[in-house]
Amino acid sequence: MAAAAVDEIRASSYVGFDSITRQIEYKLLKRGFQFNVIVVGQTGLGKSTLINTIFASHLIDSKGRFEHDEPVRQTTEIQAVSHVIAENGVRLRLNIVDTPGYGDQINNEGCWDPIIKYIKDQHSAYLRKELTAMRDKHIQDTRIHCCLFFINPTGHSLRSIDIIVMKKLSEVVNVVPIIAKADSLTLEEREAFKNNIRAEMQYNNIRLYPFDTDENDPEELALNETIRNIIPFAVVGSERNVLIDGKPVRGRKNKWGVINVEDETHCEFVHLRNFLTRTHLQDLIETTAQIHYEAFRSKQLLALKDASARPVGSA
Numbered sequence: 001m002a003a004a005a006v007d008e009i010r011a012s013s014y015v016g017f018d019s020i021t022r023q024i025e026y027k028l029l030k031r032g033f034q035f036n037v038i039v040v041g042q043t044g045l046g047k048s049t050l051i052n053t054i055f056a057s058h059l060i061d062s063k064g065r066f067e068h069d070e071p072v073r074q075t076t077e078i079q080a081v082s083h084v085i086a087e088n089g090v091r092l093r094l095n096i097v098d099t100p101g102y103g104d105q106i107n108n109e110g111c112w113d114p115i116i117k118y119i120k121d122q123h124s125a126y127l128r129k130e131l132t133a134m135r136d137k138h139i140q141d142t143r144i145h146c147c148l149f150f151i152n153p154t155g156h157s158l159r160s161i162d163i164i165v166m167k168k169l170s171e172v173v174n175v176v177p178i179i180a181k182a183d184s185l186t187l188e189e190r191e192a193f194k195n196n197i198r199a200e201m202q203y204n205n206i207r208l209y210p211f212d213t214d215e216n217d218p219e220e221l222a223l224n225e226t227i228r229n230i231i232p233f234a235v236v237g238s239e240r241n242v243l244i245d246g247k248p249v250r251g252r253k254n255k256w257g258v259i260n261v262e263d264e265t266h267c268e269f270v271h272l273r274n275f276l277t278r279t280h281l282q283d284l285i286e287t288t289a290q291i292h293y294e295a296f297r298s299k300q301l302l303a304l305k306d307a308s309a310r311p312v313g314s315a
Contacts, residue, residue, distance in 0.1 A: 032084070032091035034141050035281065036122075040115060040169065041150025043101030045180035050148075050237035051096055053250065053261060054273050058239065059083050059096060078118050080142075095142065102165060112165045119144050119172050123296040130297075143293055145284045146209075146276065147173045150180045151232060155189045157196045167206050172292055174209035174284055176276070177201075182234035182267050183252065183259045190234050197232050210280060211287060223279060233272040236261050 039047040048060040060081055080097045097118070102111045122142045129139045147169055151162060158166075169175050177197070182190055201208065208231065210224045238261050241248040251260040261269045276284075 029089060029091075031138065032093055034093045034095070035146075035285065036095040036097070036142060036144050037146045037148060038097040038099060038115070038119070038144045038173070039148045039150065040099050040102065040165070041148075041180065042152055045101075045150040045152060046237050047098065047148070047150055047180075049239060050150075050178070050180070050235060052239050053237040053269065054276060055085060055094065057083070057085060059094065060098060078114060097144065102161070108161055111161075112168055115165075116168060116172060119147075119169075120296065123172075123293050124300075126293065127297055127300060143288050144173050145288045147175045149175050149177045151177055151197065153179050153181050153184050153193070153234075155185050155193050157193075158200050163200060163204050163206070166201070166208075167204060170206055170208055172296070174287055174292070175206075176209060176272075177232035178272065179232050179234040181236065183236045183254075185234070194232060194234060209287065210283065211291070227271075227275055227280075230268060230271055233268045233275075235269045235272055236267045237269070 037051070039051060041047055051060055052058050078097060078099050080095055082093065082095045085092045085094055099115050099118075102108065102115070122144055126139060126141065126143055129135055149166055149169065151158065166175060166177065179185075179190070179193065179197075185193060208228075210227055212221055212224055216224070236252060236259050238250050238252050238259075240250065240252070242251045242253045242258050242260075243249075244251070244258055244260060249260045250262060251258050251266075253259075259266050261267060264270050
């Protein structure tokens, strides 16, 4: 039954309940915020460097070679690293999950399984805590809010394994595709590559974040559409400062010139950073809880219900 319409009444004098937003803000600031990111992609695409560039902090050690004759260092197992970053009185507990480069082996069948299992394991751990009789007031949230999916800048198309992995990941987590080391492509090559990737994702019914909902207002819907027109983000990461017109900027220097990672005409790093931290951070967290976790939770609880309804001793 639809709720009856309620008339809005103006208080005849100041009551003070408008301060509830400040009260909520105070409690949230005191508790801090949690954001969990998993990075997925081939070895050598600069995953660690880009994470450090986005959050303007050295959070993960790069596996890249510092000398040309060094052996390539690889992540061999899923590793989680946690840091607390403070900015203007806001504390963000950032949990970064690094994964082994997938698709690096001769036989890559099922190479995505450990990543999917890890994401589902975090949902399972949260559900167990949620169903505990004496559960914590604030359950520690290790559910993955965002998956940064790194694409090799070949300039041609996605590999078959990229399509398989992206499709499987998109069913359990918010996937954000990224063309890594985009400075290896010309602007024309980059745009053609982005169009090819978008066409392949549409053909293979890969549904990527952001999602539109009935709660979105026109401004939010327009912002989401803008993001979808940019995806995949073509980015360059760098923790080093280089001089441009006497000013230090984060970038890379080569024999053709300087790449300024924060110059929108050079790459789309600024769009990615703003998307992840300034416009969609809270929505990534809420979408994880309301869509991905809720789907997992419903499936698990229905399975428990079916199991308990079976007669004892039945196969």
